[in-house]
Amino acid sequence: xxxxxxxxxxxxxAILGGVYGLATMGLSLIFGVLRIVNVGHGAFIMIGAFTAYxxxxxxxxxxxxxxxxxxxxxxxxxxxxxxxxIKRLVDAPELSTLLATFAIGLxxxxxxxxxxxxxxxxxxxDIGSLSLPFTTIPLTKILAFVSSVVIAAVVYxxxxxxxxxxxxxxxxxxxxxxxxxxxxxxRIFALSFSLGIxxxxxxxxxxxxxxxxxxxVYMGGEYxxxxxxxxxxxxxxxxxxxxxxxxxxxxxENGSYTLLGLIPGVEPFGLTRFVSFAxxxxxxxxxxxxxxxxx
Amino acid sequence: xxxxxPLIPTLVIYTILIAIGALVxxxxxxxxxxxxxxxxxxxxxxFLGFTGYVNFxxxxxxxxxxxxxxxxxxxxxxxxxGAIVLGVILAVFFALLxxxxxxGVALRLRGAxxxxxxxxxxxxxxxxxxGARIWGGSHGIILSGTLRKAFGSEFANxxxxxVADVFxxxxxxxxxxxxIYILNNRIGYALLALREDEDAAKVMGINVTKYKLIAxxxxxxxxxxxxxxxxxxxxxxxxxxxxxAIGYTVEAIVIVMLGGAxxxxxxxxxxxxxxxxxxxxxxxxxxxxxxxxxxxxxxxVVLFPEGIIxxxxxxxxxxxxxxxxx
Numbered sequence: 001x002x003x004x005x006x007x008x009x010x011x012x013x014a015i016l017g018g019v020y021g022l023a024t025m026g027l028s029l030i031f032g033v034l035r036i037v038n039v040g041h042g043a044f045i046m047i048g049a050f051t052a053y054x055x056x057x058x059x060x061x062x063x064x065x066x067x068x069x070x071x072x073x074x075x076x077x078x079x080x081x082x083x084x085x086i087k088r089l090v091d092a093p094e095l096s097t098l099l100a101t102f103a104i105g106l107x108x109x110x111x112x113x114x115x116x117x118x119x120x121x122x123x124x125x126d127i128g129s130l131s132l133p134f135t136t137i138p139l140t141k142i143l144a145f146v147s148s149v150v151i152a153a154v155v156y157x158x159x160x161x162x163x164x165x166x167x168x169x170x171x172x173x174x175x176x177x178x179x180x181x182x183x184x185x186x187r188i189f190a191l192s193f194s195l196g197i198x199x200x201x202x203x204x205x206x207x208x209x210x211x212x213x214x215x216x217v218y219m220g221g222e223y224x225x226x227x228x229x230x231x232x233x234x235x236x237x238x239x240x241x242x243x244x245x246x247x248x249x250x251x252x253e254n255g256s257y258t259l260l261g262l263i264p265g266v267e268p269f270g271l272t273r274f275v276s277f278a279x280x281x282x283x284x285x286x287x288x289x290x291x292x293x294x295x
Numbered sequence: 296x297x298x299x300x301p302l303i304p305t306l307v308i309y310t311i312l313i314a315i316g317a318l319v320x321x322x323x324x325x326x327x328x329x330x331x332x333x334x335x336x337x338x339x340x341x342f343l344g345f346t347g348y349v350n351f352x353x354x355x356x357x358x359x360x361x362x363x364x365x366x367x368x369x370x371x372x373x374x375x376x377g378a379i380v381l382g383v384i385l386a387v388f389f390a391l392l393x394x395x396x397x398x399g400v401a402l403r404l405r406g407a408x409x410x411x412x413x414x415x416x417x418x419x420x421x422x423x424x425x426g427a428r429i430w431g432g433s434h435g436i437i438l439s440g441t442l443r444k445a446f447g448s449e450f451a452n453x454x455x456x457x458v459a460d461v462f463x464x465x466x467x468x469x470x471x472x473x474x475i476y477i478l479n480n481r482i483g484y485a486l487l488a489l490r491e492d493e494d495a496a497k498v499m500g501i502n503v504t505k506y507k508l509i510a511x512x513x514x515x516x517x518x519x520x521x522x523x524x525x526x527x528x529x530x531x532x533x534x535x536x537x538x539x540a541i542g543y544t545v546e547a548i549v550i551v552m553l554g555g556a557x558x559x560x561x562x563x564x565x566x567x568x569x570x571x572x573x574x575x576x577x578x579x580x581x582x583x584x585x586x587x588x589x590x591x592x593x594x595x596v597v598l599f600p601e602g603i604i605x606x607x608x609x610x611x612x613x614x615x616x617x618x619x620x621x
Contacts (some may be wrong), residue, residue: 003367043368089597095348096597098410100592106585154531221541222418223417232408266428267428273418273422277415277421281397284411288408
């Protein structure tokens with residue numbers, strides 16, 4: 001019984017891990033290129049989740065179709081934020097960028113609260129489910145997983161095969177060297193920041209494909225914490241490390257949920273959040289450069 | 296060269312504030328409200344201002360302090376007044392425990408990693424208390440009945456109206472003195488060096504981790520004492536959702552940055568401005584405070600990073616009052 005439950009939970013963990021991985025790639029991309037930690041990360045995931053929700057509720061647009069819509073919204077948001085705030089802070093002390101991204105996240109959340117209220121909302125988009133011997137998985141969750149793997153692969157190919165992708169990699173490698181080679185570093189910053197935000201907003205749609213309820217303007221905080229655990233696990237500056245680390249985190253989180261549920265008198269859901277935080281401290285203690293090699 | 300002259304304007308401002316509260320009828324509570332913000336600014340400044348590191352889990356330190364006092368008063372009420380002393384000890388102990396765990400791990404690393412480590416402290420602790428149902432879990436600790444039964448309603452009232460306020464005033468004054476002591480001490484010089492250039496400071500032989508940890512622990516202990524006095528003693532309840540509310544972290548950051556990070560007068564001026572504004576604005580704009588604070592913080596960071604006192608100091612250079620501003 002417990003073994004079956006654990007197997008099912010680990011399978012869910014792996015599927016969710018793919019979504020987590022994609023949800024963290026944007027954070028790692030921005031840190032890798034601009035050396036800025038986007039502390040307001042979760043707010044952008046929330047925007048993506050609401051994009052899926054409103055598109056479905058207002059226009060009956062299937063959440064899968066919302067993926068490119070969310071990407072465009074995220075790219076636009078990223079450009080606006082980069083040119084209004086981040087551009088002025090690229091060479092500022094770390095304190096400034098941390099506070100600025102933190103404040104941007106808060107501003108987005110509070111503005112969303114004024115616009116959409118603070119109620120929990122959700123949608124139900126049923127496209128059938130897949131039966132396995134020990135559990136049944138809704139097809140939406142599988143769709144979320146497949147989408148995130150495909151998107152991550154596309155981003156990977158874009159980085160490896162296009163000239164622009166090579167320019168971004170050059171800036172990650174050596175900012176000054178790239179500038180000397182004639183790369184417009186400021187443009188690469190703008191592009192990477194927007195792409196990072198775009199991927200993050202997009203992943204918000206995938207998050208709702210996995211769990212279509214619990215959409216709330218403050219849902220982001222949880223994902224900020226998880227994304228940080230995953231990003232540190234993957235080496236902080238590497239989007240690919242982040243993607244793999246997402247799987248590990250998904251497995252660990254869902255595995256610990258099952259095990260914590262066995263302890264009488266505790267609420268496993270709340271405690272998994274404490275587990276993520278404890279995990280973060282342990283990784284920082286043992287191997288802050290990331291378990292997967294990283295930089 | 297040691298310079299304690301800036302302590303004069305600081306103490307004058309404290310005295311004026313308390314005099315307004317004591318002498319003008321109806322002003323005591325507003326003054327205490329403002330002093331609370333001065334206090335959380337001063338405590339955060341000792342870490343954020345002196346190291347340039349951000350502690351996004353700042354409110355968790357006030358929270359554990361509030362819990363320290365709450366646990367002592369709830370479960371050790373039989374100690375009588377001794378329970379309050381135990382509360383102070385527990386608050387300090389919890390703050391030490393938390394700051395050593397987080398700081399000991401994350402302060403060995405660079406600022407970005409520390410910020411990442413602190414962002415989960417708050418939620419992590421809140422969910423630990425709620426999820427494992429520690430100390431009443433999400434129902435919190437409610438003290439008003441316990442205190443009335445143990446001390447009689449008159450003394451319980453005296454505790455929450457007078458003792459709590461005097462306690463907070465003492466914390467404000469002491470943390471001001473601690474701030475100027477650090478500024479004039481080798482700790483302050485080491486912190487200044489590492490804030491400007493951590494690698495250079497390391498090369499010069501400064502044990503940067505040690506000094507960062509010292510600043511973090513001092514800031515944490517003061518924060519915990521604020522939580523123990525201004526929250527638990529004064530409000531007589533502790534709810535996890537109240538004492539771990541991220542809004543206080545944001546307020547403290549805004550106060551420090553507005554007044555001037557790393558200065559003595561900065562958090563004092565920032566706290567007064569913020570406290571007075573909030574006192575009058577919260578009546579007009581309830582619930583919108585974060586919506587106003589967030590863009591304000593962005594504007595300060597982008598356009599005005601040195602804060603009010605940093606700006607004034609620049610203007611007053613080469614004048615005779617310069618050495619009174621720090």
